[in-house]
Amino acid sequence: MNVETKPDVIVEEERASSVRCALSLQLRKRFQTRDCSFELNVDLEIPAGITILFGPSGAGKTTILDCIAGLTTPESGMLNLKERVLFNGEKGIDVSPQNRRVGYVFQDLALFPHLSVKKNVQYGIASLPASEREERSRQILESFHVAELQQRKPSEISGGERQRVALARALVTDPAVLLLDEPLAALDAAIKSKIVDDLRAWNESHQIPILYVTHSLGRTRHCASEW
Amino acid sequence: MDWQSFWLTIRLAVLVATVLALLGLPIAYWITYSRWRWKFIAEAVVALPIVLPPTVLGFYILIALGPRSPLGRWWQSFTGHTLAFTFEGLVIGSIIYSLPFAVQPFAASFAAVDQRLLAASATLGASKLRTFLELILPLSLPGLVTGIALSFAHTMGEFGVVLMVGGNIPGVTRTVSIDIYDKVQAFDYAGANATALMLLVISFTILSLVYALNRKVWAVWPFK
Numbered sequence: 038m039n040v041e042t043k044p045d046v047i048v049e050e051e052r053a054s055s056v057r058c059a060l061s062l063q064l065r066k067r068f069q070t071r072d073c074s075f076e077l078n079v080d081l082e083i084p085a086g087i088t089i090l091f092g093p094s095g096a097g098k099t100t101i102l103d104c105i106a107g108l109t110t111p112e113s114g115m116l117n118l119k120e121r122v123l124f125n126g127e128k129g130i131d132v133s134p135q136n137r138r139v140g141y142v143f144q145d146l147a148l149f150p151h152l153s154v155k156k157n158v159q160y161g162i163a164s165l166p167a168s169e170r171e172e173r174s175r176q177i178l179e180s181f182h183v184a185e186l187q188q189r190k191p192s193e194i195s196g197g198e199r200q201r202v203a204l205a206r207a208l209v210t211d212p213a214v215l216l217l218d219e220p221l222a223a224l225d226a227a228i229k230s231k232i233v234d235d236l237r238a239w240n241e242s243h244q245i246p247i248l249y250v251t252h253s254l255g256r257t258r259h260c261a262s263e264w
Numbered sequence: 265m266d267w268q269s270f271w272l273t274i275r276l277a278v279l280v281a282t283v284l285a286l287l288g289l290p291i292a293y294w295i296t297y298s299r300w301r302w303k304f305i306a307e308a309v310v311a312l313p314i315v316l317p318p319t320v321l322g323f324y325i326l327i328a329l330g331p332r333s334p335l336g337r338w339w340q341s342f343t344g345h346t347l348a349f350t351f352e353g354l355v356i357g358s359i360i361y362s363l364p365f366a367v368q369p370f371a372a373s374f375a376a377v378d379q380r381l382l383a384a385s386a387t388l389g390a391s392k393l394r395t396f397l398e399l400i401l402p403l404s405l406p407g408l409v410t411g412i413a414l415s416f417a418h419t420m421g422e423f424g425v426v427l428m429v430g431g432n433i434p435g436v437t438r439t440v441s442i443d444i445y446d447k448v449q450a451f452d453y454a455g456a457n458a459t460a461l462m463l464l465v466i467s468f469t470i471l472s473l474v475y476a477l478n479r480k481v482w483a484v485w486p487f488k
C-alpha cells in the first residue's frame with residue numbers, strides 16, 4: 038500500500054500586523070515499513086502569529102513539527118525561518134536542533150522529572166550570566182503565573198501548571214518559532230483559556246509564528262473560537 | 265582467613281569497578297544510541313564473557329598479554345616484564361571478564377530514558393555531552409549503581425580467568441577464590457569455609473544494597 042498525504046488543513050491564522058511569511062516549508066518525508074509506505078508532502082507558509090494545524094492521528098502532524106525542529110530529517114525540500122535557511126535538501130544544509138532557535142512544547146510536555154521547575158526553565162539559558170538567567174526565568178515564570186512553584190518538581194504540580202512550565206521553558210530561550218504539539222489537549226476549557234490568554238499576551242510583544250497542531254476538529258474549533 | 269588475599273581481592277575489585285565505570289559509560293552510550301548497522305557484532309563481543317567459559321577467556325587473555333603478542337611486547341619494553349602473572353595483567357583480564365556486567369545495566373538504563381526528554385534537551389540548545397551529563401546520567405542512576413556493584417561483586421568472585429591469567433602468587437595474584445580452592449585441595453575445610461562465608465556475606469550485602477537503592481520508594485525524585 039502506498040499512501041500519499043496532503044498537508045493538514047490550516048483552520049485559522051491569526052496574522053500579525055506584518056503578514057509576511059515568517060516560516061516557509063516545502064518538505065517530503067517518506068516512511069517505509071514492511072507492509073506499506075507513507076509519504077508526507079508539506080507545503081506551508083506560516084506568518085507570525087498563531088496558526089492551527091489539524092488532522093487525524095497518524096496524518097503526520099508531529100512529523101511536521103519534528104522536521105521544523107530538526108529532530109527528524111526530510112528526504113528533500115527546504116525550510117526557511119525568515120531569512121535563515123534551516124534545511125535545504127539540494128544544498129545539503131541541515132541545521133542542528135541546537136542551533137535552530139525553535140521552541141517546542143511536546144504532547145507529553147517532556148519536562149525533566151529530576152529538575153525543579155526553575156531548573157527546567159533555566160535549562161535552555163544556561164549559557165547566560167547567572168544574574169540574567171535568574172531575571173529571565175523569574176519574568177517568564179511570573180508571566181505564566183507559576184513563579185511560586187519554582188522549587189517544586191514536575192511531579193509535584195498539577196497538569197495545568199505543568200503546561201505553563203513547559204510553555205515558559207520553551208519561550209524563555211527567546212525562540213524564533215514556537216511549536217505546540219497538542220500540549221493543552223488534556224486540560225479543561227477554563228484552564229486552557231487562561232493559558233491561551235497568557236500565550237497571546239506574551240506573543241503580542243514577540244510576534245513569532247506559533248504552530249499549534251491538534252487531531253480533534255471539535256477541540257480545534259473550540260480553540261479557534263478563543264484564539 | 266588469608267587477609268592478604270582478601271585485601272588484594274578488594275583492591276582488584278575496586279580498581280576494576282572504577283575502570284569499568286569510566287570505560288563502560290561511553291561504550292554503553294554508543295551501544296544505546298549508535299545507528300551503525302553492524303552494531304550487533306559489537307554488542308555480541310561485549311556480551312561474550314557472560315557465556316564464554318572463564319578458562320577459554322582466560323586462555324586468550326593470557327595469549328594476548330604474553331611476550332609474543334604486540335601488547336605483551338610493548339608492555340615488556342616499557343616495564344621490563346610481561347603482563348601475564350602480574351597484578352596489572354589480572355586487572356586487564358578482570359576488566360574484560362566483567363565488562364558486560366557494567367555495560368549491559370548502563371545501556372539498559374540509558375535506553376529507558378524517554379527519547380522525548382532528549383529531543384527537548386536538543387531543542388533547548390544543549391549539546392550531546394551536556395544532555396548526557398545533565399539528563400541521561402542522573403536519570404540512569406539505578407542502572408549505574410547496578411552496573412558498578414555487579415562489576416565489583418563479579419570481580420570479587422572470579423576464579424577461572426584469575427587462575428589462567430594471574431596464576432597463584434601470594435600477595436600478587438592470589439585472590440580469595442584461589443585461596444578457597446587451595447584450602448580445599450589441602451583438606452582445610454574450616455579455613456575454606458571461613459573465606460567462602462566471607463565472600464558469600466559480601467556478595468549478598470552488595471546485591472541487597474543494589475536492590476535497596478533501586479527501590480522506587482526511596483528514589484531521590486518520584487517518577488510518574
